[in-house]
Amino acid sequence: MDKFTTLTAVAAPLPMINVDTDMIIPKQFLKTVERTGLAKGLFFELRQTPDGTPVPEFFMNQPQYKGAQILVAGDNFGCGSSREHAPWALLDYGIRCVIATSFADIFYNNCFQNGILPIKLPQEDVDKLMDDAKRGQNARVTVDLQNQEIKGPDGGTIKFEIDTHKKHCLLNGLDNIGLTLEKKSKIDNFESRQHGTQPWLYAQAGR
Amino acid sequence: MTAPRTLYDKIWDSHLVDIDGDGNGLIYIDLHLVHEVTSPQAFAGLKAAGRKVRRPDRTVAVPDHNVPTTPDRLTGKFLDEEARIQVETLDRNAREYGVHYYPMNDINQGIVHIVGPEQGYTQPGMTIVCGDSHTSTHGAFGSLAFGIGTSEVEHVLATQTLPQRKAKNMKINIDGELGPGVTAKDIILAIIGRIGTAGGTGYVMEYTGSAIRGLSMEGRMTVCNMSIEAGARAGLIAPDEKTFAYVQGKPHAPKGAAWEQALAWWKTLPTDDGAHYDTVVELKASEIAPHITWGTSPQDVAPITGVVPNPADIKEEPKRIALERALNYMGLKAGEKLEEVAIQRVFIGSCTNGRIEDLRAAAKVAKGRKVAAGVQAMVVPGSGLVKHQAEEEGLDKIFLEAGFEWREPGCSMCLAMNSDRLLPEERCASTSNRNFEGRQGARGRTHLMSPAMAVAAAVTGKLADVRKFS
Numbered sequence: 001m002d003k004f005t006t007l008t009a010v011a012a013p014l015p016m017i018n019v020d021t022d023m024i025i026p027k028q029f030l031k032t033v034e035r036t037g038l039a040k041g042l043f044f045e046l047r048q049t050p051d052g053t054p055v056p057e058f059f060m061n062q063p064q065y066k067g068a069q070i071l072v073a074g075d076n077f078g079c080g081s082s083r084e085h086a087p088w089a090l091l092d093y094g095i096r097c098v099i100a101t102s103f104a105d106i107f108y109n110n111c112f113q114n115g116i117l118p119i120k121l122p123q124e125d126v127d128k129l130m131d132d133a134k135r136g137q138n139a140r141v142t143v144d145l146q147n148q149e150i151k152g153p154d155g156g157t158i159k160f161e162i163d164t165h166k167k168h169c170l171l172n173g174l175d176n177i178g179l180t181l182e183k184k185s186k187i188d189n190f191e192s193r194q195h196g197t198q199p200w201l202y203a204q205a206g207r
Numbered sequence: 208m209t210a211p212r213t214l215y216d217k218i219w220d221s222h223l224v225d226i227d228g229d230g231n232g233l234i235y236i237d238l239h240l241v242h243e244v245t246s247p248q249a250f251a252g253l254k255a256a257g258r259k260v261r262r263p264d265r266t267v268a269v270p271d272h273n274v275p276t277t278p279d280r281l282t283g284k285f286l287d288e289e290a291r292i293q294v295e296t297l298d299r300n301a302r303e304y305g306v307h308y309y310p311m312n313d314i315n316q317g318i319v320h321i322v323g324p325e326q327g328y329t330q331p332g333m334t335i336v337c338g339d340s341h342t343s344t345h346g347a348f349g350s351l352a353f354g355i356g357t358s359e360v361e362h363v364l365a366t367q368t369l370p371q372r373k374a375k376n377m378k379i380n381i382d383g384e385l386g387p388g389v390t391a392k393d394i395i396l397a398i399i400g401r402i403g404t405a406g407g408t409g410y411v412m413e414y415t416g417s418a419i420r421g422l423s424m425e426g427r428m429t430v431c432n433m434s435i436e437a438g439a440r441a442g443l444i445a446p447d448e449k450t451f452a453y454v455q456g457k458p459h460a461p462k463g464a465a466w467e468q469a470l471a472w473w474k475t476l477p478t479d480d481g482a483h484y485d486t487v488v489e490l491k492a493s494e495i496a497p498h499i500t501w502g503t504s505p506q507d508v509a510p511i512t513g514v515v516p517n518p519a520d521i522k523e524e525p526k527r528i529a530l531e532r533a534l535n536y537m538g539l540k541a542g543e544k545l546e547e548v549a550i551q552r553v554f555i556g557s558c559t560n561g562r563i564e565d566l567r568a569a570a571k572v573a574k575g576r577k578v579a580a581g582v583q584a585m586v587v588p589g590s591g592l593v594k595h596q597a598e599e600e601g602l603d604k605i606f607l608e609a610g611f612e613w614r615e616p617g618c619s620m621c622l623a624m625n626s627d628r629l630l631p632e633e634r635c636a637s638t639s640n641r642n643f644e645g646r647q648g649a650r651g652r653t654h655l656m657s658p659a660m661a662v663a664a665a666v667t668g669k670l671a672d673v674r675k676f677s
Contacts, residue, residue, distance in 0.1 A: 015525070015528075016525075016528075016529065016532075017525045017526065017529050018404060018405075018504050018529065020504075020641075020643045020644075022641070022643040022644065022645055022646050023643065023644060023645075026645050026649070027622050027623060027624045028624075030244050030272075030624065031244070031273060031287070031289035031290055031292075031293055031624065032247075032289070032293075033247035033248065033251070033292060033293060033296050034248065035248050035357075045644060045645050045649060045650075050631055050649060050650055074525050075405065075525070076404060076405040076408070076438070079404055079405070079438065080340065080641060080643060081339075081340050081354075081622075081641075082245065082338055082339055082340040082342075082354035082355060082356055083244075083245065083356075084245065084248075084338075084356035084357040084358060087356075102405055102408065103408075104405070104408065104438060105408055105409070105438065105440055106340060106353075106354050106355065106356060106435075109355075109356065109359070110356035110358070110359075113356060113358035113359065114358070163229075163231075163372070164229050164231075165227075165229060165231040165370075176358070176362055176370060177256070177258075177361065177362050177365050177366060179370075180233060180362065180365075180366045180368055180370065181365070181366060183224065183225055183233060183368075186224050186225050186233075187224055187233075187235070187366060187367065187368055190224045190235050191235075191367075194235065197472075198469070198472065199465065199468070200461035200465040200466075200468065200469050201237055201265070202264075203461070203465060
């Protein structure tokens with residue numbers, strides 16, 4: 001997983017609430033056994049009409065948002081399915097940071113597994129950044145994870161909150177499995193304890 | 208003496224492997240369910256790192272999302288090459304790592320959330336995860352069950368644990384008796400309508416009250432299944448005699464002395480008197496009507512007797528814009544009566560409503576009636592065992608005589624990964640769980656409802672009130 005430290009990039013606006021995982025990547029793109037190459041399905045049904053004509057006002061079809069790495073969106077971003085294809089598609093397109101007033105739980109966790117920083121902010125801060133994003137290429141935004149702050153194009157600073165452990169893992173690009181395996185003896189101990197108290201969970205061999 | 212604890216508190220405490228001073232916990236996972244769509248990258252990651260599955264005996268795999276449901280699947284044929292590769296990848300991974308496995312044409316195959324309970328893997332007090340958001344279904348047994356992403360699937364395969372922070376406790380209490388024609392599906396749609404699709408974010412929701420106690424296990428699974436549609440990490444219902452009776456005798460349930468020992472522990476799980484909930488929501492069962500959705504979010508619900516809402520009544524701009532977009536997508540006009548809306552398709556099935564009780568309720572309305580002209584209706588049993596049971600009871604004949612298609616088990620048109628899908632602008636009465644844009648097929652229009660309501664719509668050719676069918 002790539003580290004996330006500081007990112008300065010164009011921010012793209014997605015002024016919608018309840019952007020669900022089916023909107024982020026529809027199911028026809030889930031039939032893959034790979035994690036990469038999913039940008040082709042990103043916002044597939046939002047960015048084009050059923051006959052394949054690009055929707056001109058959608059950010060992916062506007063030249064000023066080419067290379068955007070930050071997405072600014074409305075309430076409850078990423079609701080719906082557990083599909084990690086949603087953050088994979090965002091990442092494959094180049095998005096490393098999503099800013100919204102709130103996120104759905106599973107999507108939020110999935111972002112951290114992929115080096116994407118989801119930032120929750122109060123409505124007035126998101127409104128401000130949405131205005132900045134609507135200004136396109138002129139509006140480069142800097143996200144500084146170490147100092148937990150966002151600097152807008154006009155020099156204003158917005159602070160954000162983030163869980164200390166998740167921050168540590170993102171800053172260092174740490175693999176969660178590796179970290180957990182360092183606790184192997186604790187897992188072993190848990191299993192021996194549970195084997196004693198709930199032996200029926202240890203009774204059966206594979207089918 | 209310890210402080211009174213909720214059911215969730217007790218499951219959390221009994222599965223904590225480690226926790227630091229900031230509340231970053233590591234919990235042990237008792238049961239890991241796996242399907243073909245969200246697991247291939249996890250197994251590939253495991254292999255690349257040279258790791259093994261830590262508890263193959265606690266891992267259960269079954270293909271469900273993109274298996275065909277047409278009869279020709281018995282020949283093993285796939286029309287779709289990518290789907291075939293995913294299913295074969297699961298076959299290979301399941302056998303290589305020695306996990307429990309039910310291949311596509313096994314009688315025990317089905318939707319993973321129907322197979323788990325049916326085979327007795329799902330038990331009270333467990334922690335259960337799956338790379339699928341509707342894992343919340345298993346909360347009906349008083350187990351902490353939630354969906355995870357593929358990276359977390361790999362984490363659980365390798366370590367049998369998951370890093371978690373504890374969620375908050377929410378109680379949703381529903382007392383009283385349900386009116387005629389009102390089902391578990393209507394309860395959960397009413398709840399989501401009340402608290403919204405983000406209302407449960409950050410919470411584990413426990414459903415309590417006499418209306419919940421009165422539900423069968425199948426009904427409780429329907430309620431817990433859609434907890435995720437309210438944004439909750441998980442939904443829970445305290446185990447009771449109905450739960451124990453359902454689990455007892457299932458192939459993978461504990462037996463003999465182990466059963467007695469398990470039962471003694473399960474009985475300690477219900478929430479203690481005086482335990483603290485961070486939020487409490489109350490609904491009256493008698494006030495819940497048969498519900499349907501009219502929009503593109505599960506919170507867009509109304510009683511079947513209602514009308515399509517008017518964007519002009521919404522003050523907040525983002526919500527008004529969302530409503531205008533939803534009505535445009537759904538092809539509906541403000542003020543239109545829901546009972547007047549014509550449908551072209553009907554889907555009965557899914558992990559929400561694909562169990563035997565659902566098919567019985569649907570068959571009861573379908574019996575002696577005919578699917579309306581111009582409507583294509585299908586019934587997709589949730590598992591091979593559900594299909595077999597329904598055929599034993601003659602339900603398949605009732606459906607076929609009424610003009611429904613009778614299919615092989617799978618997720619089917621709930622998410623339309625296989626060829627069961629809506630055409631653009633087709634309108635569907637569906638017993639599934641999501642009415643998102645494009646969910647059942649690009650530009651397709653979904654109305655969520657109970658199985659009985661879906662049959663009422665099928666035979667009327669319009670969204671219909673099941674209370675008028677007796």
